[in-house]
Amino acid sequence: MPRPGSSRAILEQGSYRAQTGAPRGTTALAAPGPWSSARNRPIVVGRSRRKRWAGLDASSPRALSVSARIGADLKAQIADGTCPPGSALPSTRALAAELGVSRTTVTAAYDQLIAEGYLETRPGGRTRVAAGLRPDPGPREAAAAPPQRLSAFGRRILAMPPPDDAPAPAIDFRTGDLSGEDFPALAWRRALNAALLRRPARLGYGDPRGLPELRAALQAYLWRARGLRCGLDQIVVVNGSQQGIDLCARLLVDPGDRVVMEEPGYRAARGVFSAAGAAIVPVPVDADGLRTGDLAAIGGARLAYVTPSHQFPLGGVLPAARRQALLDWAEASGATIVEDDYDGEYRFDARPVEALLGLDRTGRVIYVGTISKTLSPQLRLGYLVVPPALGAAFAEAKRLADRQAPGLEQAALARFLAEGGYERHLRQVRRRNAERRAALLAALAESFGPAVRVEGAAAGLHLVAWFPQVPAGREAAMAAAARAAGIGVYPVGPTYHEAANRPDRAGLVLGFAGSGPETIRAGIRRLAAALAAAP
Numbered sequence: 001m002p003r004p005g006s007s008r009a010i011l012e013q014g015s016y017r018a019q020t021g022a023p024r025g026t027t028a029l030a031a032p033g034p035w036s037s038a039r040n041r042p043i044v045v046g047r048s049r050r051k052r053w054a055g056l057d058a059s060s061p062r063a064l065s066v067s068a069r070i071g072a073d074l075k076a077q078i079a080d081g082t083c084p085p086g087s088a089l090p091s092t093r094a095l096a097a098e099l100g101v102s103r104t105t106v107t108a109a110y111d112q113l114i115a116e117g118y119l120e121t122r123p124g125g126r127t128r129v130a131a132g133l134r135p136d137p138g139p140r141e142a143a144a145a146p147p148q149r150l151s152a153f154g155r156r157i158l159a160m161p162p163p164d165d166a167p168a169p170a171i172d173f174r175t176g177d178l179s180g181e182d183f184p185a186l187a188w189r190r191a192l193n194a195a196l197l198r199r200p201a202r203l204g205y206g207d208p209r210g211l212p213e214l215r216a217a218l219q220a221y222l223w224r225a226r227g228l229r230c231g232l233d234q235i236v237v238v239n240g241s242q243q244g245i246d247l248c249a250r251l252l253v254d255p256g257d258r259v260v261m262e263e264p265g266y267r268a269a270r271g272v273f274s275a276a277g278a279a280i281v282p283v284p285v286d287a288d289g290l291r292t293g294d295l296a297a298i299g300g301a302r303l304a305y306v307t308p309s310h311q312f313p314l315g316g317v318l319p320a321a322r323r324q325a326l327l328d329w330a331e332a333s334g335a336t337i338v339e340d341d342y343d344g345e346y347r348f349d350a351r352p353v354e355a356l357l358g359l360d361r362t363g364r365v366i367y368v369g370t371i372s373k374t375l376s377p378q379l380r381l382g383y384l385v386v387p388p389a390l391g392a393a394f395a396e397a398k399r400l401a402d403r404q405a406p407g408l409e410q411a412a413l414a415r416f417l418a419e420g421g422y423e424r425h426l427r428q429v430r431r432r433n434a435e436r437r438a439a440l441l442a443a444l445a446e447s448f449g450p451a452v453r454v455e456g457a458a459a460g461l462h463l464v465a466w467f468p469q470v471p472a473g474r475e476a477a478m479a480a481a482a483r484a485a486g487i488g489v490y491p492v493g494p495t496y497h498e499a500a501n502r503p504d505r506a507g508l509v510l511g512f513a514g515s516g517p518e519t520i521r522a523g524i525r526r527l528a529a530a531l532a533a534a535p
């Protein structure tokens with residue numbers, strides 16, 4: 001009869017006991033009991049000096065260190081009651097000898113479990129399972145677990161239509177994607193390297209509004225490229241437009257507030273305001289963007305979200321008279337305007353139009369800019385220009401959201417902007433995207449002729465292809481037929497807030513910045529063939 005608590009006792013009690021079926025020359029050790037199969041893999045110890053461990057595979061998540069596996073098995077035995085609270089463990093020397101591992105390995109396993117509170121030890125005493133631990137009753141039936149109570153915000157976002165997360169098809173016309181070939185990898189690496197080599201003496205949190213040198217570089221860029229004058233304190237660097245819009249909603253919108261949105265409009269912005277509990281007030285757009293004449297009938301709106309330089313998705317550019325009407329309405333109704341200038345850098349028939357912010361004399365406009373359309377949506381960098389009176393609120397909201405945008409990328413962008421690399425890159429991508437746009441327009445004309453009418457191609461990186469003879473109800477079937485042929489196209493319907501506002505003909509939103517001209521041509525030919533063959 002072995003002494004209680006000796007390694008032999010633990011082994012016989014089932015903690016580490018030989019099992020049959022182990023490879024020759026090894027001893028398989030595992031704990032019995034109602035373990036899950038993942039836990040119940042035997043540990044196999046070689047009898048030779050070279051130890052071998054079953055399941056120890058560097059490419060698998062089981063690639064735990066030996067001491068981690070001993071620890072995991074001990075935890076499992078504590079959980080299933082094999083090692084009850086207060087029971088003594090074998091000495092590290094005894095268990096190491098029994099398992100054929102070094103004593104250091106077992107000591108490391110014990111130390112880790114002591115640190116986690118599973119084991120206790122007293123000077124001169126045996127290591128024991130911590131008193132007061134309760135055996136784990138095992139995974140609870142999902143159905144029996146009480147549902148977590150979501151906040152009103154959580155309930156609102158779960159009630160929204162699910163995002164389209166389908167894997168990308170072979171040729172994808174998704175808006176927002178850029179071609180990987182356009183990314184200026186060498187220039188960006190130089191900028192990142194330079195930022196890395198600065199090696200600050202201390203690593204700490206910075207100004208939540210962003211690195212001062214990036215804000216200064218953005219200030220100069222906005223003046224050069226968009227004719228905008230603003231103070232440094234008005235610029236807040238954010239993680240893409242999306243965060244900028246989210247901060248606007250947090251700071252300016254209470255549940256029940258009315259928020260004017262373009263109809264159709266940008267779903268990701270609508271999602272933010274809906275999640276904040278806003279009452280969305282859709283205002284129709286036409287070929288010139290928001291129909292500002294319709295605003296007069298809207299009283300008490302708190303905020304309006306607009307894309308005046310290139311309406312998303314229909315592509316209209318808001319003319320000067322409508323810009324003035326929009327600003328006048330905002331002033332009269334006390335509303336704030338969020339101007340999303342997401343792709344204002346791309347204008348194919350003339351110079352980029354002036355930003356709405358440039359006309360704002362009363363501090364009502366929040367300007368949202370991004371590098372997602374010029375450098376990469378993966379960098380997650382954008383910026384806000386906020387009215388001076390809102391600077392402190394935005395700085396604090398950004399600090400509470402995530403402290404600050406990533407410093408290294410900010411420093412790289414600051415350098416890229418200040419040294420002229422950004423604008424050199426812009427000239428290149430403008431040219432390439434002009435070629436892609438021309439390829440798309442020619443391919444649509446060639447494959448569909450008068451069966452397609454193109455809207456909104458004068459600016460930006462997408463257009464809308466309307467199919468006047470196809471009823472709107474066919475949009476989803478068109479997208480599905482295209483996807484079956486390996487082509488990603490996106491119906492215009494879901495960009496409408498209210499189904500009743502959808503036009504009766506089908507339309508597809510086609511982004512063209514993600515692929516080269518040849519791929520675009522091939523994609524449109526395949527699209528035409530797939531639609532022609534669709535039932």
Ligand SMILES: Cc1ncc(COP(=O)(O)O)c(C=O)c1O
Binds near residue numbers: 176239382
């Ligand atoms: C209307 C609009 N705003 C903003 C963005 C960019 O968002 P972000 O800067 O968060 O990447 C896009 C991207 O497609 C967009 O379509």
